[in-house]
Amino acid sequence: MQYSEKVLDHFQHPRNVGEIPDASGVGTVGNAKCGDIMQMFLKINDDEIVEDVKFKTFGCGAAIATSSMATELIKGKPLAEVEQLTNEAVVEALEGLPPVKIHCSVLAQEAVQAAIADYRAKKENKQKEEAPKAE
Amino acid sequence: MHVYLDNAATTKVLPEVIEAMIPYYTEFYGNPSSFHSFARDAHKGLDDARRTVAKCLNAANPSEIYFTGGGSEGDNMILRGVAQAYRKKGNHIITSKIEHHAILHTLQELEDKGLATVTYLDVDENGLVDPEAVRAAIRPDTILVSVMTANNEVGTIEPIKEIGAVCREAGVLFHTDAVQAIGHIPMDVQDMNIDLLTLTAHKFHGPKGVGAVYIRKGVRVPAMITGGGQENKKRAGTENVPGIVGLAKALEIQTGNLDANMKKMTALRDRLIAGVEERIPTVHLNGHRTQRLPNNVNFGIRYIESESILLMLDLQGVAASSGSACTSGSLDPSHVLLAMGITHEEANGSLRMTLSEFTTEEEIDYVLEILPPIVQRLRDMSPIYPKGGVE
Numbered sequence: 310m311q312y313s314e315k316v317l318d319h320f321q322h323p324r325n326v327g328e329i330p331d332a333s334g335v336g337t338v339g340n341a342k343c344g345d346i347m348q349m350f351l352k353i354n355d356d357e358i359v360e361d362v363k364f365k366t367f368g369c370g371a372a373i374a375t376s377s378m379a380t381e382l383i384k385g386k387p388l389a390e391v392e393q394l395t396n397e398a399v400v401e402a403l404e405g406l407p408p409v410k411i412h413c414s415v416l417a418q419e420a421v422q423a424a425i426a427d428y429r430a431k432k433e434n435k436q437k438e439e440a441p442k443a444e
Numbered sequence: 445m446h447v448y449l450d451n452a453a454t455t456k457v458l459p460e461v462i463e464a465m466i467p468y469y470t471e472f473y474g475n476p477s478s479f480h481s482f483a484r485d486a487h488k489g490l491d492d493a494r495r496t497v498a499k500c501l502n503a504a505n506p507s508e509i510y511f512t513g514g515g516s517e518g519d520n521m522i523l524r525g526v527a528q529a530y531r532k533k534g535n536h537i538i539t540s541k542i543e544h545h546a547i548l549h550t551l552q553e554l555e556d557k558g559l560a561t562v563t564y565l566d567v568d569e570n571g572l573v574d575p576e577a578v579r580a581a582i583r584p585d586t587i588l589v590s591v592m593t594a595n596n597e598v599g600t601i602e603p604i605k606e607i608g609a610v611c612r613e614a615g616v617l618f619h620t621d622a623v624q625a626i627g628h629i630p631m632d633v634q635d636m637n638i639d640l641l642t643l644t645a646h647k648f649h650g651p652k653g654v655g656a657v658y659i660r661k662g663v664r665v666p667a668m669i670t671g672g673g674q675e676n677k678k679r680a681g682t683e684n685v686p687g688i689v690g691l692a693k694a695l696e697i698q699t700g701n702l703d704a705n706m707k708k709m710t711a712l713r714d715r716l717i718a719g720v721e722e723r724i725p726t727v728h729l730n731g732h733r734t735q736r737l738p739n740n741v742n743f744g745i746r747y748i749e750s751e752s753i754l755l756m757l758d759l760q761g762v763a764a765s766s767g768s769a770c771t772s773g774s775l776d777p778s779h780v781l782l783a784m785g786i787t788h789e790e791a792n793g794s795l796r797m798t799l800s801e802f803t804t805e806e807e808i809d810y811v812l813e814i815l816p817p818i819v820q821r822l823r824d825m826s827p828i829y830p831k832g833g834v835e
Contacts, residue, residue, distance in 0.1 A: 312755075320755060326825050341789035341828055344749055344777070348827040365827035369751035373825065 312370060313404040319374035324381050327363040334431065336423025339416055345372045347420040349379075353428055357388040364420070371410035375417040378402050383421060394421055447762045447807040451647075451739055452596055452624060452798035457690070458649045464693040465651065468686035476683055477672065486685050493692035500699040501641065502632040503658055510675045511688045514655040515623040515644035516546035517668075521679070522619050522640050522657060523550045525665035526588045527560050530617075534585025540565045540573045540602075541783035542595055544621055548779070565591075570732040571600035571784050579610045588617045593625035597767035597780045597796060598731030599740025601629065608637025617663060623647055623655075627698035628737055629706065639663050645687065649800075650694030654687030705801045709738035712799055712808055716741050719812040724819050730767075730781060730794060739799040742767055744781070744790045747829040748822040753795055756818040762811055767796035789828075 312320070329350040339345040345368035352361035362384050364376040378399050383391040396414035400406050406414060448456075468489055474482025476490055491506075498506040512518045527535060537554075539547060541564045554560035563581045567573055573591050582589070589611050594601045604620050611618035619640035622631060627648025633641055640663060644655035659665050659678075671680030698705070713736075720727055720743055728744040745753065750766035757764050767778055777791035797811070823829040 317755075317759070320752070321759065323825065337827065341792065344792045346827050365825060367747065367826040367828050368749050370755040372749075373752060 311407060312374075313406075315378075315402070315404040316371065316374040316406065319377040319403065320370045323364075323373055323377040325363050325377065325384065326365065328365065329361060329363050332363075332424075334424040334426070334428025336420045336425070336427055338419045338423055339368070341367060344368060345413065345416055347372065347376050347416050349376070349420040349424040351421075351424045351428060353388060359383050359386055359388060359391050368413065368416075369410070371406055371413040372416065374403060375399050375406070375413045376420065379417040379421055388425065391421065392425060394418060445761050445807070445810050447803075447810060449797040449799060449803070449807075449811070450763045450765050451800040451803075452599075452796065453765060454646045454652065455649045455800055456802070457646075457651055458694060458697060460697060461650055461690045461694045465686040465690040468689050472685070476685060477674065486683075489685050489689045490683055493688045496692040496696050497656055500631075500695045501626075501658055502634050503660075504634065505661060507676065508658055508661055510657050510659060510678050511683060511691070512655045512657055512679060513684070514653055515544075515621070515642055515647075518642035518644070518655050518657040519544070519546040519621055520550050521668045522642065522659075522665060523547065523554065523588075523590065524668055526617060526619070526640070526663075527554050529664035529666055530587040531559070534583075534587050535560045536563070536583050536586040537561070538563045538565065538578060538581045538586060538589045540567055540591050542567050542571055542573075542597075542600075542780040543590070543592055544596055544623065547590055547592070547621055561585075567600075567783050569785050570735070571595055571598050571730075571780065572732060572735070573602050573607065575603055575606040575610050578607050579614070582610075582614045582616055586614070586616050588619060590619040590621065593620045593622040593631070594629065594737050594740075595731065595780060596624045597778055597794075598742045598784070599624075599737035599798075600732045601625070601735045601737060604638070605636040608639075611639075612637050624737060627695060627702075628739060630702060633658055633660070640665070645691035645694055648694050648698045651687050651690040654684050654691050656691065701801070706738045708801055709799050709803070712803055712805065713738055713741055715805070716797065716799075716808050716811065719808070720815065723812060723816045728786075728790065730784070730786065739803075741797045741799070743795050744786060745793045745795055745819055746790060747793070747826045748819065749792050750794055752822050753793075753818060756822070757811075757815070760814050760818075762814070765796045765798070767794050 332350040333353040334351045336349045348365040350363045354360045362380045366376045396418040399414045472485035474486045476487040494506040494509045497509045551562045608618045617639045621642045626643040639660045641658040646652040669680045726746045730742040781791040
């Protein structure tokens with residue numbers, strides 16, 4: 310398996326590993342049976358900026374590197390921009406991935422999207438809870 | 445430090461083997477089928493090699509040894525050949541679920557073409573085939589039983605002598621894929637009731653691309669590769685004389701050093717197993733603890749995935765393997781581990797380290813030093829690793 314220097318760098322020195330206890334949104338994708346699980350934690354502020362992001366990944370070298378790169382690409386960015394993150398952008402930033410590992414970048418994109426969906430669902434619930442009080 | 449622990453994949457060629465091969469490239473390069481002195485010298489190399497291999501396997505006669513292009517070819521030749529030659533008796537073949545793909549994929553194809561009906565025997569949690577299960581599976585139309593001598597992933601040594609005895613009693617041919625076993629544990633085709641056997645040179649410090657099959661006298665295996673009359677018309681094509689000479693030389697050396705090598709490797713293997721179990725929590729030794737190849741260590745390491753362990757090890761100079769198909773891009777974990785009842789999740793975290801007689805105690809200790817922090821780092825990154833660690 311030939312990985313780029315960038316992939317090996319992110320694998321050996323992954324950025325933003327860990328959890329955010331009071332995360333605004335958490336997304337978990339994949340399953341252990343398939344060999345990859347990615348968990349993405351987002352801290353989103355009132356201006357809808359992704360203030361902080363952390364990840365945990367069970368998987369191969371490419372799975373760890375794509376998670377790490379995805380966090381770098383979205384950290385400090387407005388949510389509207391983060392929503393546009395594609396797996397291609399992750400692959401490009403990593404200077405390529407072996408063809409059999411492209412699915413890892415898809416998983417990274419899905420993990421970010423799942424975390425955003427969780428954030429929106431939580432926000433909606435909160436608004437619903439607060440709505441009767443406003444009447 | 446560079447540590448090679450992938451000897452089940454392939455081994456380094458012994459210098460004495462290369463030395464024995466060279467004259468067959470530079471001096472005795474004649475085609476053994478030609479009519480002149482160059483051919484006679486080459487032919488003598490072939491004859492000597494055949495005698496040596498027969499002796500190392502305790503075959504009754506050198507004419508029972510046929511040289512091939514390697515292990516997968518040998519398995520194909522025997523399975524396809526027996527299915528064809530014995531089709532009047534029947535087409536039922538018995539094998540195990542943990543065979544090499546050269547056996548399993550070939551049998552699958554024979555089944556798909558309607559040329560064989562196959563029974564795949566279960567194994568126990570250690571990867572052992574039960575000889576009584578073989579007995580129970582034999583039918584009047586059974587033509588062949590094929591069970592490997594030792595498993596390539598987990599190193600479990602099968603009770604092939606007992607399985608061979610069951611086959612003899614029932615009048616069914618017995619084949620064993622001995623690719624991982626030859627040159628590593630004692631083999632005796634007569635004592636072990638073996639009718640057919642496959643071996644390949646590069647697993648015991650010989651060259652790649654050359655192997656042999658043992659076909660007991662009287663057993664019919666037609667040619668798979670046709671053309672010339674080489675190998676008693678069972679395998680056409682100009683013989684790989686240097687390779688065959690190298691195979692025989694390597695087997696002769698490894699058979700001569702068998703006891704010493706087994707003793708040395710078993711000690712190193714057990715040092716590695718004990719060290720891993722002592723230093724890393726929640727690991728599981730895959731395969732049988734004692735009925736095991738002297739050079740095989742295979743651990744299931746929970747909560748993390750094989751490839752990331754291999755990559756970390758590789759970055760620190762250690763070459764190992766997962767024993768699973770992950771790196772091929774397939775999401776299916778090892779069929780061997782699954783057959784042994786190991787879960788998908790655990791099978792995804794398998795680490796195989798296979799030794800040779802060149803492995804040193806310093807190398808084992810180096811692995812024991814770098815492996816625990818690698819595992820801990822990856823576990824700390826893993827969302828399925830229990831918070832606060834494991835006991």
